Amino acid sequence: MADKDKQPATVGSKTESDGCLILTYSGRLDCLTTGAVWRKTSYLLHRQPKRLVVDAAEVSYCDGSGIALFFSLRLRGLRNQFPVEIRNLRPELVSLLERFQADTFDLRPPAPPPQTNIPTEVGHWAWHVWQDVFEHIAFIGELASWMLKTLIRPVGLRWNDFFLMVERTGANAIGIIALLGFLFGLILAFSGAISMQKFGVEVYVADLTAIALIRVLGPFLTAIIMAGRTGSSYAAELGTMKINNEIDALATMGLDPVRFLVLPRVLATTLVTPLLAVLANLSGLVGAAVVFLWMGFPLVTFTTHVQRVITVQILASGLVKAVVFGLLVGAVGCLRGLQTELGPSAVGISTTRAVVSGIVLIVVTEGIFSVIYYCLGI
């Protein structure tokens, strides 16, 4: 490559007596060097010439940026109605420049988005909420219908997928549920013990922890973990399938995505959540027992207290909630996955919505159950 190819780009100017401005470019006009020349050119053209002549004889190299510079001069001339003449540009560069016609090149900025006002925004929001509610209702109906059909004709369920999901959502979650349950029981018992010690009734820590865990916190903790772990994974999995047109492929093959994809997942979480809740309860009791032993009580006192306060009714009330939580987490995870739209962030949005919706539904359902149990005297 010749040395002059490596020369930095420069622009010189000369104004003729007739008001003609001559701009002389030299050196290498590439995307790294054109910036400075572009700025200087803009400065030199701050006063409009009667005529502009561009001399490109000394330009040793010119890429798309340099071509853009020359083209911008043509556009400027067209816009401000002064003639522009480009001289001595190499033929190969002329052919690149001539690809763009200044008179037909539309540089208008894109139309701004339509202005909105508060009533319109509220209307849009209300419409989206209604659509979401409608989709929920339709989905629940479809799911319930398929569950009923499966009850009548269990062969219709894809059992292999179901067992795979049981393994993924249940067996693979045993470690995290056991660990968090243990820590939860430990913290609960410890916090209770500190307060109860002041009144000399720390022996009732066992009763407190057992009732709180088995009736409320065990199923609740399990459901929250399931929402974060399983609900999000369902949404991401089905969302990715939707983006890859796999769900459309199922539909065009005449296979119902709800039966094929949703049913095994929802049934798996419904089965697994109460089992994991039992595990969380047991782990929590072990954690509480550790605190109890640390306080100097024998283990038999702990077990006696637990056996005395935990009735079948309390155990069942916790497990019934866990079944409903499992159903909700599985269903909302799948629904959000099926609602996935296009774009790279769509799966992320669906996953977030699955977790948030799951947690909201769990808390609301917990409140409803509390009222129901209160009314039933449980």
Added chain:
Amino acid sequence: MVPQNLYSPSPSDTLIRVEHLTVGFDPEIVLQDISFDVQRGEVLVILGGSGCGKSTLLKNMIGLYQPMQGRILIDGDDIVTAQGLARKAILRKIGVLFQSGALFGSMSLRENVRLALEEFTNLPRDAADLIVSMKLYQVGLHGYGSKMPAELSGGMQKRAAIARAMVMDPQILFLDEPSAGLDPITAGDLDELILSLSQNLAMTFVIVTHELPSVFAVADRVIMLDKQLKKIVATGNPWELRQNTDHPLVYQFFHRNEGISHKKRRTPVNPLPL
């Protein structure tokens, strides 16, 4: 043949040199001990059947994959061993079009194309805007700058990705299946653009494609890879290879439609009476 251009390169003006390259996914070897050069301003097309390692070779050449053996010299610098600033300097010389387009979905087309200009140059904003408009114009997407990638068809996304790859006018453009998903007219325009950039800016192209019309339109030279032998089995001008090859794979590739007899024309079916 290297076209005449600004640099007037000599026949020995080698821009890419691949030496004794072995690539694959350990322990599986996809291509073994291959060597070839690419001259400045040359359009080299890599051909071969599905799964023969074309895209793998391309990804090794752009430094995404680490080869099992061998060297890849880009303008004299080995991209395999280069680190830090040296590697960045090599990457500035290349532009890449991925098979899927790989546009950033959270950015509009204009932002996608402008990204490199914003990051690596000191061009004023109006200059960058004009360059982006011109690049989009060149790929037939003028007026679509404010669209998001998800709002466009696959072919339009591919064209936007081409605009992004060439926005800095790199010395070398690596294109993985550039014509796939494009209609014949747009594919023809793209071929013309490749020729123009090659001839006028001495831009060098390494293209992976299956599209024979594009191969004959743009390629100065092709190399053909063989899946079984894991080697280059033919190299040369596509027109000459088509006429003079005695290699069965190459012959089959270039004459794929000649053995097929014309289908018997179907008799039009009368519509059912209403």
